[in-house]
Amino acid sequence: MDWIYAIIYGIVEGITEFLPISSTGHLILTGNFMNVPWSKEVKDAFEVVIQGGAILSVLVYYWRDFLQMRRIGTDRAQQTLWTGVLVATIPAVVLGLAFGDAIQAALFKPSVVAWALIVGGVLMWLIESRRVTPNVQAIEQIGVPRSFLIGLLQCLALVWPGFSRSASSILGGMILGLDRPTATKFSFYLGVPTLGGAALLNLVKERDLIFGEIGLVNVLLGAGVSFVVAYLAIGWLLKFVSTNNFKGFAVYRVILGIVILGLISAGVLQNGNLS
Template identity: 85%
Template sequence: MDWIYAIIYGIVEGITEFLPISSTGHLILTGNLMGVPWPKEVKDAFEVVIQGGAILSVLVYYWRDFLKIRHIGSDRSQQTLWTGVLVATLPAVVLGLLFGDLIQERLFNPTVVAWALIVGGVLMWLIESRRAQPDVHSIEEIGVRKSLMIGALQCLALLWPGFSRSASSILGGMVLGLDRPTATKFSFYLGVPTLGGAALLNLIQGREVIFGEIGLLNVVLGAATSFVVAYLAIGWLLKFVSTNNFKGFAVYRVIVGAVILLLVGAGRL
C-alpha cells in the first residue's frame, strides 16, 4: 500500500501547495483519513520532502525567468527582485530553525489545522472585500521593505499549521499594495528557497528513517506526482487570479475547517 499512499500524498501536495488552502492542513487530514500506518515522524518528514517536487515545478514553469539571474550583476531589476526574495526568506528560516521541531510536535494536529483554515478563510474574505486599489504590478517593483514584510507575514503559516504559506504570503502582498497576479507570482518565487530548503533539510536529517520505512522508490514516486500536479496547478491558478478573487477559496477553507471539527468531535479524526 505504500506506493498508493505516496501517489495520493503527491496529488494532494501538488494541488494544495500553491493554492491558498494549506497543503500542510490537507496532508495532515489526508494521512488521518487514509489511516496511513507510518510512524508520525516518518509521515511528517515525507510530507515535507515531497514538497521538493512542487518546488521543482516552479523552477521548470518559470525557467526562462530564473535564467535572467545570470544578468544580476548588471540588471538593477534582477538585483532588487532577488534581494527581496532573499530578505523575505530570512524570517521563516530563523523561526524554522529555532522552533520548527517544537511546532511540528505540538501543533500538527487536525483541530489546530481546522481553526487555522477557518480564521484564514475569514481574513481572506475581509481582505478581498476591503482592500485598496493595488499600486504594484510586477515582482520587480516590490522592493526590499515590502518583501521583508511579506516574508514576516509568511511566518503565520509556520507558527499556525493550516494557515497556508501561500495564503499568508499572497494576502500579505495584497494588503501591501500588490495586485493579485503579482502577489501570487511572488509567492511562487518565495516558495523556492523556503520550501526547497525545508525539503532538503528534512531529506538529509531523516533519510535513514524515511527510506527505511517507505523506500526510495516511493519517495521518488510521491515527489514526481507532486511535481506533475503542481505544474498544472500553477498554470491554472495564474489564469484564475487574472480574472477572479479569492472569496471562493475563503468559503472552501471555512467549510473544510468546519468538517474537520465535526469529524474530530465525532471521534473520526
C-alpha cells in the same frame, strides 16, 4: 500499498501546496482517511520531502525568469528582485530554526489547523472585500522593504499550522499593495528557498528512516506526482487570479475547517499531536 499512498500524497501535495487552502490541512485528512501504516516520523518527513517535487515545478514553470539571474551583476531590477526574495526568506528560516520544533510540538494538532483554516478564510474574504487599487503590478516593483514585510507575514503559517504559507504570503502581498497575480507569483518565488530548503534538510536528516521504511522508488514516485500536479496547479491558479478573486477559496477553507472540527467531535479524527 506504499506506492498507492505515495501517489495519493503526491496528488494532494501538488494541488494544495501553492493554492491558499493549506496543504497541511489536506494532508492531515488524507493520512487519516487512508489509515497510512507508516510511523508518524516517516509520514511527517515524507510529506516535507515531496514538497521538493512541487518546488521543482516552480523552477521549471518559470525557467526563463530564473535564467535572468545571469544578469544579476548588471541588471538593477534583477538585483532588487532577488535581494527581496532572499530578505523575505530570512524571517521564516530564523523562526523555523529557533522555534520550529517547539511550535510543532505545541500546535501541530487538527483543531489548531481547523481554526487556522477558518480564521484565514474569514480574513481572506475581508481582504478581498476591500476596494483598494493595487499599486504594484510586477514582482520587480515590490522592493526590498515590502518583500521583507511579506516574509514576516509568511511566518504566520509557521506559528499557526494550517494557515497556509501561500495564503499568508499572497494576502500579505495584497495588503501591501500588490495585485493578485503579482502577489501570487511572488509567493511561488518565496516557496523555492523556503520549502526547497526544508525538503532538502529533511531528506538529508531523515534519509535512512524514509528510504528504509518507504523506499527510494516510492519517494521519487510521490515527488514526481507532486511535481506534475503542482505544475498544472500553478498554471491554473495564475489564469484564475487574472480574472477572479479569492473569495471562493475563503469559503472552501471555512467549510474544510468546520469539517475537521466535526470529525474531531465525532471521534473520527483524533485531536492528538501530529508531530
